[in-house]
Amino acid sequence: xxxxxxxxxxxxxxxxxxxxxxxxxxxxxxxxxxxxxxxxxxxxxxxxxxxxxxxxxxxxxxxxxxxxxxxxxxxxxxxxxxxxxxxxxxxxxxxxxxxxxxxxxxxxxxxxxxxxxxxxxxxxxxxxxxxxxxxxxxxxxxxxxxxxxxxxxxxxxxxxxxxxxxxxxxxxxxxxxxxxxxxxxxxxxxxxxxxxxxxxxxxxxxxxxxxxxxxxxxxxxxxxxxxxxxxxxxxxxxxxxxxxxxxxxxxxxxxxxxxxxxxxxxxxxxxxxxxxxxxxxxxxxxxxxxxxxxxxxxxxxxxxxxxxxxxxxxxxxxxxxxxxxxxxxxxxxxxxxxxxxxxxxxxxxxxxxxxxxxxxxxxxxxxxxxxxxxxxxxxxxxxxxxxxxxxxxxxxxxxxxxxxxxxxxxxxxxxxxxxxxxxxxxxxxxxxxxxxxxxxxxxxxxxxxxxxxxxxxxxxxxxxxxxxxxxxxxxxxxxxxxxxxxxxxxxxxxxxxxxxxxxxxxxxxxxxxxxxxxxxxxxxxxxxxxxxxxxxxxxxxxxxxxxxxxxxxxxxxxxxxxxxxxxxxxxxxxxxxxxxxxxxxxx
RNA sequence: GCCCCUGUAGCUCAAUGGAUAGAGCACCGGACUUCUAAUCCGUUGGUUGUGAGUUCGAGUCUCACCAGGGGCGCCA
Numbered sequence: 075x076x077x078x079x080x081x082x083x084x085x086x087x088x089x090x091x092x093x094x095x096x097x098x099x100x101x102x103x104x105x106x107x108x109x110x111x112x113x114x115x116x117x118x119x120x121x122x123x124x125x126x127x128x129x130x131x132x133x134x135x136x137x138x139x140x141x142x143x144x145x146x147x148x149x150x151x152x153x154x155x156x157x158x159x160x161x162x163x164x165x166x167x168x169x170x171x172x173x174x175x176x177x178x179x180x181x182x183x184x185x186x187x188x189x190x191x192x193x194x195x196x197x198x199x200x201x202x203x204x205x206x207x208x209x210x211x212x213x214x215x216x217x218x219x220x221x222x223x224x225x226x227x228x229x230x231x232x233x234x235x236x237x238x239x240x241x242x243x244x245x246x247x248x249x250x251x252x253x254x255x256x257x258x259x260x261x262x263x264x265x266x267x268x269x270x271x272x273x274x275x276x277x278x279x280x281x282x283x284x285x286x287x288x289x290x291x292x293x294x295x296x297x298x299x300x301x302x303x304x305x306x307x308x309x310x311x312x313x314x315x316x317x318x319x320x321x322x323x324x325x326x327x328x329x330x331x332x333x334x335x336x337x338x339x340x341x342x343x344x345x346x347x348x349x350x351x352x353x354x355x356x357x358x359x360x361x362x363x364x365x366x367x368x369x370x371x372x373x374x375x376x377x378x379x380x381x382x383x384x385x386x387x388x389x390x391x392x393x394x395x396x397x398x399x400x401x402x403x404x405x406x407x408x409x410x411x412x413x414x415x416x417x418x419x420x421x422x423x424x425x426x427x428x429x430x431x432x433x434x435x436x437x438x439x440x441x442x443x444x445x446x447x448x449x450x451x452x453x454x455x456x457x458x459x460x461x462x463x464x465x466x467x468x469x470x471x472x473x474x475x476x477x478x479x480x481x482x483x484x485x486x487x488x489x490x491x492x493x494x495x496x497x498x499x500x501x502x503x504x505x506x507x508x509x510x511x512x513x514x515x516x517x518x519x520x521x522x523x524x525x526x527x528x529x530x531x532x533x534x535x536x537x538x539x540x541x542x543x544x545x546x547x548x549x550x551x552x553x554x555x556x557x558x559x560x561x562x563x564x565x566x567x568x569x570x571x572x573x574x575x576x577x578x579x580x581x582x583x584x585x586x587x588x589x590x591x592x593x594x595x596x597x598x599x600x601x602x603x604x605x606x607x608x609x610x611x612x613x614x615x616x617x618x619x620x621x622x623x624x625x626x627x628x629x630x631x632x633x634x635x636x637x638x639x640x641x642x643x644x645x646x647x648x649x650x651x652x653x654x655x656x657x658x659x660x661x
Numbered sequence: 662g663c664c665c666c667u668g669u670a671g672c673u674c675a676a677u678g679g680a681u682a683g684a685g686c687a688c689c690g691g692a693c694u695u696c697u698a699a700u701c702c703g704u705u706g707g708u709u710g711u712g713a714g715u716u717c718g719a720g721u722c723u724c725a726c727c728a729g730g731g732g733c734g735c736c737a
Contacts, residue, residue, distance in 0.1 A: 104677070117679060123717050134717035162680065163717095207737085247737075369735040383663055389735045399737055429665065430732055456666080456730090463730075490699060510699085522674060525666060527730075534673070538699060540685040541674085548699050556696045594677085606675065609684085620701050639696090661699065 075178065075586045076169070079154055080114055083167060087116075090148045096141075097124045105587070106166050110576035112583045113155070113168035118142050122163070138163030171579065175570045178586045182641040183564070190588040190648050192234035192596075198416050200238040201227045203423035204333070207244040208320035209253035211275025212327055213473035214530050215458045215466035221519045221654065222455055223423035224333045225601040228652050233596035238414060241335040242406065243324070245317050246342040249278065251299045254312060256281035259294075270323035272475060274316075275468055282469045303396075327476060331512060332654055337413070339406055348401035351408065351442075352391045360441050361390055369393045372438050388434040403435045411446045419449055421599075426454035426525065453599055455524040461531055474530060483511035486536055487544075495660055502660070509656035513543030516655055521605035541609050543655050546646060549612035549619075551661045553643035556624050557636065564640040568633035577618040578638060584611045585645045592652070601653070608649035615642050 080103050087101060099120045106115045122137035142160035149158050149167075156168040182189045203223020206216055223239075231237045256277055257264070266273040285291055301309045328334060352370055355361035361372045369392050374385035390400050410420050422432060432452035439447035459465050466473045488507035495503070515535065519528060538544040557564065574582070587607070595603040624635040650657045 102677075102679090104679085107680070115680090119679070119717055126717070138717075164680065244737075249737085364734095371734060373734095383733080386664095387734050392735045394735085396735090398735070400735095426666070427731060428737090431737095454666090459730095487699090494697070494699075518673090523667095526674080527667080529673085534686080537686075542685085542699090544699055545685095548697085552697065552700085559696060602675085606684090613684090616700060619696075623696070625696050661697080 075181065075589055076114065076174075079169075083114070083149070083152060086149055086152070087145055090145055091121075094144075096121060097128065099124055105583070106168075110580050111166070111168070112171070112174075112579045113166055115164055115166045117164045118145070119163055135163060171574050172570045172572055174586075175574060175578075175582050176567075178582050179637050179641045182585060182644050183637065186644060187648060187651070189644060190592050191232050192589070192593060195234040197234075197418045198236040198238065198414060199230055199419040199421065200240055200410055200414060200417050201230065201421045201423060202240040202242055202339075202410075203227075204328075204335075205242040205244060205424065206320075206324055207247075207249060208317050208324075209250045209274055210278050210320075211468045211473055212271045212324065212476050213275075213466050213468065214476055214479055215473065217476060217515070218455055218458050218519050218528065219423050219425065220328075220331065220333055221516050222453075222524065222601065224331070224654050225520055225604075225652065226421070226423065226453065226596075226599055228654060229592065229596040229599075229601065229604065232592055232652055235596075238337060238417075239335045240337050240339060240410070242339045242341070243321070244341045245320075246302075246313075246340075246345070248295075248299070250313065250317075251302060252281040252285065252295055253278050254302075254309065254316065255295045255298050256284065257316065258298075258312070260284075266319055266323075269477065270319055271327065272477060274320050274323065275473075275475070278468060279471055330480060330508070331516075332656065339409065341402060344402040344405035344409060345397045347405035347409065348397050348403075349391065349395075351404045352401060355390065355438070355442060358442060360438065365391075365393050365395070367393065372434070372441075374434060374437055374441075377441060378437075385434050385437050386430070388438055390438070400431065400435060403431075404439060407435065407439055407447070407450055408444065411444075417446070417449065419451060420446070421451050421453050423453045423455065426456055428452070429454050453524070456527045458519075458528045458530050461529055479515060479535065480511060482532070483515055483536055484508055485511075487511040487514070487538070490538070491661065498660060506658045506661060509658040510538070510544050510547060510661065513547055513650075513655040514538055516653065517543035517546075517605065520601040520653055521609070523602060524600065543653075544661070546608050546612040546650060547655070547658055548661055549615045550643060550646045550650065550657045551659070552619055553615060553639050553646065554659060556639050557643065560625060560636055562636075564636055565633040568637050569630060571631045571634050575618075575622055577614070577621045578635075581611075581614045581618050581638065581642060584614050585641055588645055588648065604649060604652050608646065608653060611642070611646055611649060615646070618642075 084101055091098060101116045103114050103116050106113045118138040118141040119134060121141060122132065122134045125137065126132050126134055139160065139162060142163050142165045145165055146158045146160040151157060154170050154173055156170045159166050201223055204216070204220035206212055227237045227239050261277060285295065298309065302313070352361060355372065356363050356370065360377065361370050363370050369389045372388045372390055374388060375383060378385065388400055389398060390404065392398060407420065411417060424432070429452060436447050436450045457465060460472060464472050484507045487510035488503060491503045491506050521541065522528070591603060591607045595601065622635060624632060624639055627635060647657045
């Protein structure tokens with residue numbers, strides 16, 4: 075929020091440097107990193123080091139301290155600031171609280187749910203995430219892509235981009251044929267009634283079990299695959315019907331998670347276009363056709379003249395002419411840019427194990443002359459695994475079903491709500507439990523580096539204490555509670571009661587940082603920073619809550635604190651929205 | 662063999678190349694007649710895997726090594 079003020083100071087420092095024939099450096103600005111201090115800060119070590127490198131015999135630390143002191147004297151007390159101080163080579167410039175506290179609160183209360191939103195850019199980006207396989211279970215391992223992709227989309231949107239959210243379900247392949255085989259043979263005519271996704275997953279697990287017990291049945295599966303390849307109407311009809319069951323189940327899950335998509339691309343949809351691209355690659359001399367003895371391959375390192383292995387070889391079509399993931403990804407990338415030619419970026423939120431795969435696909439498309447290929451970007455994330463380094467696999471049954479986790483988390487939240495708020499209606503209690511339970515599931519996936527493994531265990535997944543979503547939601551509820559009990563609307567204006575308490579200063583400081591945190595988090599595609607920020611904001615409010623009475627305070631203080639409380643509540647709400655976590659009205 | 666990721670408190674994780682490496686959990690001890698205790702306060706806990714280098718300054722950058730995980734021509 076203070077870019078302009080910062081720039082004015084930076085200009086003055088630049089003047090100082092010119093007047094004193096000092097070399098030019100790019101000053102880095104930070105918040106004063108001490109709790110309860112509110113202002114911006116920079117240091118003079120770089121400048122001093124530059125002087126030293128130019129031949130002056132100086133001690134860098136001492137010179138930095140000297141420069142900081144000189145600049146502090148040069149600046150005096152600039153308008154809008156309370157004081158300027160030089161400490162150990164750092165320059166700390168404190169905001170004038172009376173001016174800026176009210177400005178921050180005003181801005182938040184005026185902009186409301188748009189506080190923190192970046193200026194609209196004329197740029198469209200696509201985020202592909204949550205690529206679930208139909209005819210399989212939806213387990214906790216699938217959750218990370220869905221949650222991460224959703225929040226990255228929210229961040230990019232809030233930062234000012236137009237975002238197209240794309241889903242890419244795996245609706246065909248061996249797993250689907252196995253499922254259809256098992257269904258036709260052992261469950262003909264059955265229809266799922268409830269728990270669709272679990273039922274679908276059970277049949278898939280059953281198929282694998284039966285095939286493992288009786289490997290001779292594999293020939294039946296192969297025969298069915300051949301029928302699918304011929305587009306046998308009976309098989310196609312059954313595939314379409316059963317696929318829809320899965321998709322209906324996924325919709326229910328997405329609804330619970332508050333995740334939505336703008337466009338669906340299906341695996342089956344890009345199978346044939348993929349083969350066409352392969353033909354094109356062969357014609358262009360990029361792909362080598364080794365059929366029928368071998369597959370169609372793109373020898374990337376050879377084409378690029380690389381001496382060391384980097385992109386290796388990408389197989390783009392099997393020797394029996396059937397499509398691979400790579401085949402389809404080539405076509406999918408193209409389809410995205412055909413449908414949305416103005417995409418400035420096409421993101422893929424897919425697990426880290428496919429890093430090489432995506433590098434290969436994007437490089438192949440680049441070599442094929444598609445200029446947009448360089449705008450494709452893989453956003454890798456690490457897996458959610460089980461204790462003991464066990465990867466969740468629906469085939470082996472080593473999974474925690476998402477619906478079980480949601481049910482358990484929601485039930486625990488409900489038990490607490492019933493105890494604390496017995497008077498609320500059952501419907502409201504259920505809603506709160508849902509918000510708290512889902513939030514508790516989402517937060518740990520967001521509050522860590524994308525590239526770090528999440529080890530799922532029930533105990534920590536259901537721990538609602540400490541740095542967790544319920545903590546942030548609770549701060550929101552407390553703020554709302556104060557405002558409700560005030561028995562008056564939030565005052566239109568209130569004079570800042572100086573001096574502010576350290577808790578008030580810290581709170582206002584944090585609120586003012588939301589816009590910058592949004593930009594930082596979005597540009598680095600790191601939900602972690604917003605997740606951490608939301609927690610710090612809630613913590614600052616809880617500190618304020620215990621230290622600074624609002625309703626009991628004398629009128630002028632009360633009015634100011636009511637406005638501060640309202641602004642905090644809004645900032646927390648906006649942060650939670652970015653995290654895809656619902657802010658309940660009571661807890 | 663080549664490449665990628667990770668290594669920070671007992672555990673799970675933070676930390677724009679910058680000031681005193683911070684949170685949560687767990688443990689121990691406190692605070693509800695008060696705006697909701699899903700909260701707050703306090704105590705304990707560190708050779709940032711090891712060794713060098715770059716830098717005024719390294720948990721952060723570079724190199725080597727160690728440990729764990731992952732990827733590498735017809736799996737998805």
